[in-house]
Amino acid sequence: MREVAILGIGMTPVDEHWDKSIRDLAAEAVILALQDAQLESVDALYVGNMLSGLISQQENLGTLIADWAGLRHTEAVKIEAACSSGAAAVRQAAIAVASGFIDSAIAVGVEKMTEAKGTEITAALATAADADYEVAHGVSFVALNALIMQRYMHEHGWQHKDFAPFSINAHRNALTNPFARLQEEIDEQDYTKAKMIAYPINLLDASPIGDGAAAVLIVPRETLRKNGRPIIKIAGSAAATDSIAIHDRKDPLWLKAAEISARKAYSQAGIKPEDIDFFELHDAFSIMSALSLEACGFAERGNGPRLALDGQITLTGKLPITTMGGLKARGHPVGATGVYQIVEAVLQLRGMAGENQVPDARIGMTQNIGGSGSNIITHILVKE
Numbered sequence: 001m002r003e004v005a006i007l008g009i010g011m012t013p014v015d016e017h018w019d020k021s022i023r024d025l026a027a028e029a030v031i032l033a034l035q036d037a038q039l040e041s042v043d044a045l046y047v048g049n050m051l052s053g054l055i056s057q058q059e060n061l062g063t064l065i066a067d068w069a070g071l072r073h074t075e076a077v078k079i080e081a082a083c084s085s086g087a088a089a090v091r092q093a094a095i096a097v098a099s100g101f102i103d104s105a106i107a108v109g110v111e112k113m114t115e116a117k118g119t120e121i122t123a124a125l126a127t128a129a130d131a132d133y134e135v136a137h138g139v140s141f142v143a144l145n146a147l148i149m150q151r152y153m154h155e156h157g158w159q160h161k162d163f164a165p166f167s168i169n170a171h172r173n174a175l176t177n178p179f180a181r182l183q184e185e186i187d188e189q190d191y192t193k194a195k196m197i198a199y200p201i202n203l204l205d206a207s208p209i210g211d212g213a214a215a216v217l218i219v220p221r222e223t224l225r226k227n228g229r230p231i232i233k234i235a236g237s238a239a240a241t242d243s244i245a246i247h248d249r250k251d252p253l254w255l256k257a258a259e260i261s262a263r264k265a266y267s268q269a270g271i272k273p274e275d276i277d278f279f280e281l282h283d284a285f286s287i288m289s290a291l292s293l294e295a296c297g298f299a300e301r302g303n304g305p306r307l308a309l310d311g312q313i314t315l316t317g318k319l320p321i322t323t324m325g326g327l328k329a330r331g332h333p334v335g336a337t338g339v340y341q342i343v344e345a346v347l348q349l350r351g352m353a354g355e356n357q358v359p360d361a362r363i364g365m366t367q368n369i370g371g372s373g374s375n376i377i378t379h380i381l382v383k384e
Contacts, residue, residue, distance in 0.1 A: 001098040005224055006232045006381070008037025008106075008217035009343045014181040014210040014331030016114040022049075022056050026110035027069035029213035033106055034069075037217045043102035045069075045076040048089030048109035049335035052078075054124040055116045065108065075102075082128035083284065084370030085109065086214070086338025087377035091237050093218050103220060109336030110213035121209060125334070128371045130245035142206060142285075144246060144372050146198035149287040152253055153200065156302035160200045163286040164191040165308035167204045167328055170283060173315065174325025176355035181210045181331035205286040210331035214339040216346070226384075232349050235363075236265030236380030244374045257376035258295035258367060265365070265378040266297075273297035276380075277361045278320040278348060280341040282369035283328050289321070292367060296378075320358045323348060338368030342379060349383040 010032025012025055020028075026047065034040065047061045058064065062076030081088040086109030093105035113121055125141045126134075134144065153160070167186060174180035186204060194204040224231050240260035246252045266272060273296060281292045290304025298319055299307050312318040324330055324344045327337060345364040347353045366379045 002100060003221035004094050004097045004218050004234050005221040006216050006234065006342070006346055007219045007224065008033040008035070008039065009215065009346050010036060011179060011214035011340060011343050012212050013179045014212040014333055017211040018115070020211070022052055022058060022110055022112040023064050023068040025112065025211060025213040026065040026108050029110070029215040030065065030069040030071070030106055030108050033215040033217045039104065039217065041071060042074065042104040042106050042217060044093070044096055044105040045071060045074055046089040046093045046105060046107045047076065047078045048086035048107065048339060049078055049111060050080060050082055050085045050128070051111060051113065051124050051334065054127070055120065056112050065110070081375045082370030083334045084338055084368040084375040084377050085335040086340070087342070087366070087368030087379065088239070088338070090216060090339060090342055090379065091239060091377055094234050094237050097218050097220060104217065106215055106217050107339060108213060108215035109339035111333035111335040112211050113209040113333060114211050133245045133247070140198070141372070142201055143198045145285040145287055146201045148246065148252060148372065149200050149285070152287060152290070155253060158305055161188065161192050162305045162309060163205065163290070164188045165313070166283060166286045166289045167191055169308065169313050170322045170326040170328035173323055173356055174329030177324040177330060180325040180329055181208055182325070182329040201285055207284045207327035207332040210333045212331065212333040212336050212340070214336050214343045216339060216342055230350055231384040232346050233382045233384055234379060235269035235382040236378065238264035238268065239375070239377040242374050244371055246372050253291070254301070255291050255295040255373045255376065257373060258292055258369070258378070261376050261378040262296040262367070265380045269380040269382065271363065271380070275363055276319065276365045277363050278323055278358045280323065280326070280345055280364070280366040281321050282337070282367055283322055283326045284332055284369065288369065296367065315356060315358055323353065323356050323358055338366070338377065341366040341368060342381070345381050349381055
C-alpha cells in the first residue's frame with residue numbers, strides 16, 4: 001500500500017444556503033479543492049452524504065456532483081454511513097489511492113438540511129438508529145443521547161453544569177472561524193439557563209444542523225515535493241462499528257468503536273495518544289465529547305469532563321479540541337461533518353488557522369461518529 005497525502009482542500013460556510021442546491025454546495029467545495037491542489041481533474045470522486053434521498057429527494061449523488069463540478073465521465077459514488085458518511089468517504093478515497101488502482105481522488109461531504117421541516121429532519125436523523133427496537137418506540141436521536149448522559153451523570157457523579165466548558169470552548173473558537181454557523185460567545189449562565197430539549201440535554205448541549213460541503217483531494221505521498229507548503233500525510237485511517245441499538249451494547253457508556261478505531265489509527269501512525277497535538281472530535285452532544293476523550297485514551301473512564309473543567313481543551317491547553325468550533329458551533333451538516341473536520345485539521349497543520357491556530361501543531365486527529373456510536377472513523381494527519 002502506498003502512503004497518501006492531502007494535496008487540496010475546500011469548504012463552504014455552514015449556514016442556511018437558500019440560494020444553493022445540494023449539487024451547488026458540493027461542486028463549490030470540489031472546485032475549491034481542485035484549485036487548492038492546482039489540478040483540473042481527478043480519477044475518482046467519493047461523496048459522503050446521509051440524507052439526500054429523504055430530504056432533497058435526490059440520490060445518484062456521485063454522478064450528479066461529478067457532472068456539476070466539471071468532472072463528467074469521472075468515476076463517482078455516494079458513501080453512506082449515517083453521520084460518519086463524510087469520514088467514510090475520505091477513508092474510501094484514501095484506500096483507493098493507497099491501493100494503486102487510482103492516482104487521485106476527491107472526497108466531498110455534503111448535506112442540505114435547512115429547507116426541511118424540523119419534524120422531517122428529526123425523522124430522517126432517526127434512520128441512523130435501530131428502526132425496530134429504538135425508533136418504533138418513539139425515541140428520538142436527542143432522547144437516546146439524553147439517556148446516555150443521564151446514566152453517565154448517575155454513574156460518575158457529575159452535574160449538568162460540569163459539561164458547560166465543552167460548549168463554551170466550541171463557541172469561543174467559532175467566533176474567529178468565518179465558516180462557522182454560530183459565531184456567538186456563551187458563558188456558564190447561558191449554558192445552564194438554555195432551553196431544555198430532553199433532560200439533561202439542553203439547546204447548548206446539542207449541535208445545530210446546517211447546509212454545507214467540504215472536500216479533500218488525496219494523492220500518493222511519493223508524488224509530492226515540498227514547495228513552500230507542508231506535506232500533510234494521512235498517517236492513520238481506521239474504522240469500527242458497534243451495535244446500532246444502545247441497549248445491545250455490553251457497556252452503553254463506553255464507545256467501543258472509538259476505542260478500536262483510535263487504537264488502530266495510533267498503531268498505523270506509530271504514535272500514542274500523548275503525541276496528538278489537537279483533536280477534532282464529534283461533539284454532536286456534549287456527552288459525546290466526554291465519552292470520546294475517554295475511549296481514545298485522553299482521559300480515564302468517567303473523567304472526560306475533568307479535562308474541560310481544568311482548561312485542557314482550549315487552543316493553548318494540553319489537548320485542544322473543536323479548534324474551529326466543532327459540530328457544536330461550526331455546525332453539523334451530518335454527511336459533511338467528517339470532511340469539515342479533516343479540512344480544519346489540514347488548516348491547523350499548514351499553519352493557516354488564523355486566530356484559531358494551535359501552536360506548533362504537527363499531529364492532528366479527527367473522529368467522526370455515526371449513529372449513537374455505531375460507526376466511528378478515526379484519521380490521524382501528520383505534517384512533514
